[in-house]
Amino acid sequence: MLLVSAACMITYDIRFLLAICVFSIILFKEAQIKWSQISFIVTFIVAFMILNLIFVYLFQPTYGQEIYHSRSILIHAGYFTLTIQEVFYLFNLLLKYICSIPIVLLFLLTTNPSQFAASLNKIGISYKISYAVALALRYIPDIQNSYWAISAAQQARGNELSKKAKLSQLIKGTLNIIMPLIFSSLERIDTISTAMQLRRFGSKKKRTWYVAQSFNKEDYWVMGLSVLAILIVILLWQLNHGRFYNPFM
Known part of the structure; x- marks a missing residue:
C-alpha cells in the first residue's frame, strides 16, 4: 500500500487521484479505526496541510498558470490574483494528501512493527535499519499518549487549550506542550539507545526474529494492486507528457 x-505523491493526474481518494476513504472506513487512535496525528497533518497550501499560494500564486499554460482569473488582487489554474493545482495538492493519509494511517495502525521489521530483513535490508523502522512505528502511539498526558497536565494548571481559547492562548499552550514532549522524547531515545548498547545490539551480522510471518494470498493481491498503481502512473505520465494532467488545453 x-x-x-508513493504513486499518489508522484502524479498530479486528478483522475487517478480521485479514484485512489475514494478507494482510500472506503478502506479507512472498513477498518473501523477509532478517532481517539488517530486524532493527534490527523490534527497535526491537517494543520500542516493547510499551512502548506497557504504558503504554496503565497510564495508563487502564478504557479498554476505556468503549469497549465493558461490563465482564467477568478479574483483580481495584484500579485496575488487568484486563477482557476492555481485553484486546480492546489486542489490536486489537497487530493494528494487525502489519498496518502488514510493509506499511511492504515499501514501504521494495522501493521505489527516486529513483523514488518522481520519482513524488511527478509528481503535483504539490514536488520539494524529494520529494527530502527520498527522502533519508529512503535514510538508513534507513545508520542500521542505523551502529548495528551502533557496537554491534560497543562490544562490542570489552568492553561486553556480548548476550542474556546483565543489564538494566542492556543499557540502559547501548544508551545508549552511541544517543549516537554521533545525533551521527554529525547530522554526516551537515550534510554532505548543505552538498553540496546548494553545488550550488544548490532555486534553480529545477522539476527533471528521472534515474530515473522510468511506471505499469503492476500499479500500477493495487495502487492499486485500496488504495482498496477505504479504502472498506471507511468502510463499517465506518458499520456500527459509529464506529471500534470492539463484539462485546460
Whole structure:
C-alpha cells in the first residue's frame, strides 16, 4: 500500500487521484479505526496541510498558470490574483494528501512493527535499519499518549487549550506542550539507545526474529494492486507528457 501512496505523491493526474481518494476513504472506513487512535496525528497533518497550501499560494500564486499554460482569473488582487489554474493545482495538492493519509494511517495502525521489521530483513535490508523502522512505528502511539498526558497536565494548571481559547492562548499552550514532549522524547531515545548498547545490539551480522510471518494470498493481491498503481502512473505520465494532467488545453 505504500507503493500506492508513493504513486499518489508522484502524479498530479486528478483522475487517478480521485479514484485512489475514494478507494482510500472506503478502506479507512472498513477498518473501523477509532478517532481517539488517530486524532493527534490527523490534527497535526491537517494543520500542516493547510499551512502548506497557504504558503504554496503565497510564495508563487502564478504557479498554476505556468503549469497549465493558461490563465482564467477568478479574483483580481495584484500579485496575488487568484486563477482557476492555481485553484486546480492546489486542489490536486489537497487530493494528494487525502489519498496518502488514510493509506499511511492504515499501514501504521494495522501493521505489527516486529513483523514488518522481520519482513524488511527478509528481503535483504539490514536488520539494524529494520529494527530502527520498527522502533519508529512503535514510538508513534507513545508520542500521542505523551502529548495528551502533557496537554491534560497543562490544562490542570489552568492553561486553556480548548476550542474556546483565543489564538494566542492556543499557540502559547501548544508551545508549552511541544517543549516537554521533545525533551521527554529525547530522554526516551537515550534510554532505548543505552538498553540496546548494553545488550550488544548490532555486534553480529545477522539476527533471528521472534515474530515473522510468511506471505499469503492476500499479500500477493495487495502487492499486485500496488504495482498496477505504479504502472498506471507511468502510463499517465506518458499520456500527459509529464506529471500534470492539463484539462485546460
